[in-house]
Amino acid sequence: MSPLLGWGLAALAVVGGFLAYGWQGLVLAISVVVFWLLLQFSRALRVMRGAAANPVGHTDNAVMLQARLRPGMRMLQVVTLTRSLGRKVADDPETFVWQDPAGDAVQVVLARDVVGEVRLLRGTVATAAPPADA
Structure with missing residues (x-):
């Protein structure tokens, strides 16, 4: 409202x-x-x-969080979904990031306390070393 x-x-x-x-x-x-x-x-x-009980900028699953976020949501609704405060990465526009344990992150751009843009940032995929020939 x-x-x-x-x-x-x-x-x-x-x-x-x-x-x-x-x-x-x-x-x-x-x-x-x-x-x-x-x-x-x-x-x-x-x-x-x-x-307050969770680390700053942490989410359980960044992909699921990104699917649930919509432009127009208020910051309080985003914090309710993540159960964590976002890590602030920029001031103008106000940008927050939540990262999951796998390295994926969700970047949320706010305009006047309202979600304007949501981006999913994929973490680097660790490639396994090829097996050594014996």
């Missing part, structure tokens, strides 16, 4: 509550808005607490 839309709905609820029920409606509307903000804050803290 757009922040502008969310704050607009909150203001509409406060004004509507006051017009419909007076000061009791105003108090109820403000209580509902504060409760909604606390729910959003609690969700963000839960995601960050889960991400």
Whole structure:
């Protein structure tokens, strides 16, 4: 949801509550808005607490992560999927990387906290040495 839309709905609820029920409606509307903000804050803290338990820039499988990411997702949704904070590799545009144990990585380019581009970076494939002739 757009922040502008969310704050607009909150203001509409406060004004509507006051017009419909007076000061009791105003108090109820403000209580509902504060409760909604606390729910959003609690969700963000839960995601960050889960991400704090994992190494920065780590994902279990980069290919599966890349398949689940879509342009338009918010950074909090990406951190929820990876259960890890991304390793920042560039500032303009803001770019983060998550790498799996096999060496594959997913590069996510953000524009204003929204995923703009997702790239899968394949790791170098280790080639086995040819067997020595006896």
